[in-house]
Amino acid sequence: MARRLVALAVLLVFLLLPTAAQAVAEGRTTAAGTPVAAEPTDEPSPTESESAAPTVPDGPYLSVRLLDEGEPVPGVTISATDADGGELGSAETADNGIAIIEIPGSGTYTVELDEETLPDGIALDDETGNTREVRAPLNGPNIVVYNIGTQAADTAGFGFQLSAALVSGLKFGLITALAALGLSLIFGTTGLTNFSHGELITFGGLMTWVFNVSFGLPVIVAGLLAMVFAAGFGWVQERGLWRPLRKRGTGLIAMMIVSIGFALFLRYLFQYFFGPQTKSLSQYTTQQRQTYGPIAIADKEIVIILVGIVVIAVTCIALMKTRLGKAMRAVSDNPPLAASSGMRVDGVVAAAWILGTALSGLAGALLAVNSQVNFLMGFKLLLLVFAAVTLGGLGTIWGALLGSMVIGFMVEVGPLFGVPSSIKEVGALVVLILVLLIRPQGILGRRQRVG
Numbered sequence: 001m002a003r004r005l006v007a008l009a010v011l012l013v014f015l016l017l018p019t020a021a022q023a024v025a026e027g028r029t030t031a032a033g034t035p036v037a038a039e040p041t042d043e044p045s046p047t048e049s050e051s052a053a054p055t056v057p058d059g060p061y062l063s064v065r066l067l068d069e070g071e072p073v074p075g076v077t078i079s080a081t082d083a084d085g086g087e088l089g090s091a092e093t094a095d096n097g098i099a100i101i102e103i104p105g106s107g108t109y110t111v112e113l114d115e116e117t118l119p120d121g122i123a124l125d126d127e128t129g130n131t132r133e134v135r136a137p138l139n140g141p142n143i144v145v146y147n148i149g150t151q152a153a154d155t156a157g158f159g160f161q162l163s164a165a166l167v168s169g170l171k172f173g174l175i176t177a178l179a180a181l182g183l184s185l186i187f188g189t190t191g192l193t194n195f196s197h198g199e200l201i202t203f204g205g206l207m208t209w210v211f212n213v214s215f216g217l218p219v220i221v222a223g224l225l226a227m228v229f230a231a232g233f234g235w236v237q238e239r240g241l242w243r244p245l246r247k248r249g250t251g252l253i254a255m256m257i258v259s260i261g262f263a264l265f266l267r268y269l270f271q272y273f274f275g276p277q278t279k280s281l282s283q284y285t286t287q288q289r290q291t292y293g294p295i296a297i298a299d300k301e302i303v304i305i306l307v308g309i310v311v312i313a314v315t316c317i318a319l320m321k322t323r324l325g326k327a328m329r330a331v332s333d334n335p336p337l338a339a340s341s342g343m344r345v346d347g348v349v350a351a352a353w354i355l356g357t358a359l360s361g362l363a364g365a366l367l368a369v370n371s372q373v374n375f376l377m378g379f380k381l382l383l384l385v386f387a388a389v390t391l392g393g394l395g396t397i398w399g400a401l402l403g404s405m406v407i408g409f410m411v412e413v414g415p416l417f418g419v420p421s422s423i424k425e426v427g428a429l430v431v432l433i434l435v436l437l438i439r440p441q442g443i444l445g446r447r448q449r450v451g
Contacts, residue, residue, distance in 0.1 A: 056277070057102045062136060064091075064099045064111055064144045068122055072097025072280070072372075077114040083107060092117075096280045096372060109134050111144055158416070163294050165413045171301050171370065173408020174308030177401050178363035179381065180388040181315060182356035184400040187389070188332035189352040192242070193256045196263035197385065200357050201378030202270055204230045204364025209373045212281050219281055223365035230361020231354045238353040243346060263379075270375035278374040304366050311362060312401065315355070319397060328352055332395060384411070384425060387432045393445025402443055406431065 062080055066073040078099040079090035088109065091099040103109060113130040115123070134144050183197050204226045211222035241262070245255055289296040319325035330338045331348045339345045367377055388407045392399025407428045414427035435443065 056100060060103050060105055060136065062101045062103055062109065062111065062134065062144055064093070064101065066093045066097045066099070066113070067145065073119065073122060075117065075119065077117045079112050079114070081110045081112070083109070096278055098278075103136060107136060109136055159294060160296070161416055162413070164289070164296050165416055166409065167295060167297050167301065167305075169409035169412035170405075171304050171308075171408075172412055173405040174305060174312070175363050175366050175370070176381065176384055176388055176408055177312055177404035178308060178359045178366070179385045180392075180400040180404045181312065181397065182359035182363070183385055184389050184395060184397055185328070185352045185356040185359075188395040188397075189328055189335075189349050190242070190246075191252050192259065193252070195256065195259045195382070196266060197360060198378035198380075198382030199263050199266035199270070200230060200234070200360040201364040201367065201381055201385075202267070202375060203233060203378075204361030205368040205373045205377050206270060206274060206364075206375070207361070208365040208368045209279055209281060213279070216282075219369060222281075223362070223369070226365045227358050227362045230364070231358035233361075234353040234357025235350060237357070238350050242353070243349075267375060267379060274375055276375065278372045280372050281368060300369055304370055307362075307366065311359070315359065316397060316401075324348070324351055384428065387429060391432050391435055391442055393442030396442075396444050399442055399444035 064078045066076055066078070072093070072095070074093050074095045074097060076093045076099075077090055078093065078101065080088045080101045080103065082088055082104075088103055089101050091101050093099045101111075111132045111134050115130050132144060179197070179201050182200070183194065186192060186194055186197070207226035207229050208219070208222045211217045211225050212219050215222075217225070241258075242255070245258065250258075289298045289301075319328065327338070327343060327348045328351070330341075330343065331345055331352075335345055338348075363381075364378060367381070371377075384407050385404075388403035389400050390403070391406060392401065392403030410428035410431050411424050414424050415421045419427045439445075
């Protein structure tokens with residue numbers, strides 16, 4: 001009983017640590033930004049404050065997001081007028097490319113982009129234009145998205161577009177593979193279909209943001225610390241929640257339902273502490289792709305791909321060659337037989353949770369570097385992670401990797417063959433359905449007799 005109380009206490013510490021870090025960061029900002037009579041020049045200018053974090057009004061507003069080939073464009077002036085031409089206000093896009101303009105209520109408004117404030121080398125194409133007519137039906141946030149700089153992408157050759165899509169597919173497939181590998185390890189040793197796995201990915205991304213932005217650590221150090229904290233979070237979960245449920249003889253269906261409730265609890269806990277806004281890391285958020293022959297790739301994408309390949313390779317070698325890896329496979333094949341042979345099954349399961357959540361935390365950290373951070377980032381990836389594990393074969397490590405790469409390439413390459421970008425994940429799910437119709441156990445799964 002005492003151990004469970006300790007585990008639950010540590011779990012609360014893990015959940016409340018980001019709040020304390022954010023409070024420290026806010027206190028540091030307040031101390032630096034408080035005007036002093038003797039030194040009035042220390043007060044930050046309104047432009048700098050707005051660029052760092054746009055203020056969200058309590059009432060209705062337009063949230064205008066400016067993107068250049070998927071990357072946010074800061075420092076651009078956006079203005080809005082009502083249906084009668086009356087000026088409502090203007091704002092500059094922040095580091096995440098978002099400008100917020102307060103409006104009186106629902107209605108139709110005109111949003112205008114000041115082209116003279118665009119950064120050098122970026123221009124609107126002929127189809128986009130600098131004005132948009134927006135219908136704002138919500139008494140809250142009404143989102144407008146500008147995609148600029150798309151003319152060059154449209155006129156590029158198919159081969160160049162295909163190579164860029166393959167790079168993106170490899171990158172996305174490796175991030176998905178890290179998360180799928182963690183999910184497969186947990187499922188293989190416990191049989192649990194863990195619907196809170198998406199929140200483990202989110203935890204890794206949020207902790208990376210905390211260490212990078214709140215504590216000012218470099219992104220690489222922040223990602224490593226996020227991975228360590230995610231591993232600790234997995235151990236606390238296993239000791240404080242899942243092991244007591246197993247000891248009580250709770251069935252797998254009931255535990256799966258518990259994981260759904262736990263996922264909802266964590267998701268909205270993250271939203272409460274971090275807010276619903278999308279946030280950016282302080283480094284590597286906006287990088288232009290460099291051309292290397294037929295391939296265009298950004299430096300951060302090279303790092304993501306290399307880290308993904310190295311970590312997956314080391315994990316697979318460890319699972320095949322080390323004593324712990326063999327123990328995990330033994331528990332996965334037959335837990336009662338492994339226990340009767342003198343193996344500490346609970347210790348092996350705890351190790352699987354630690355390794356699985358560490359990999360998922362790393363996936364969240366890489367996802368934060370690749371794009372941005374919000375409380376739904378893991379939830380949005382969860383369905384594709386499940387699809388990858390199911391496509392490759394439940395409980396098989398190599399199946400999880402193969403399924404992830406298939407999903408990654410299908411998601412990114414699909415738009416080149418007519419799949420709308422807004423629903424590009426559908427193509428991968430269609431492939432999943434077709435494969436399972438032919439091979440229900442998955443590509444590398446084993447056929448098992450039921451009954």
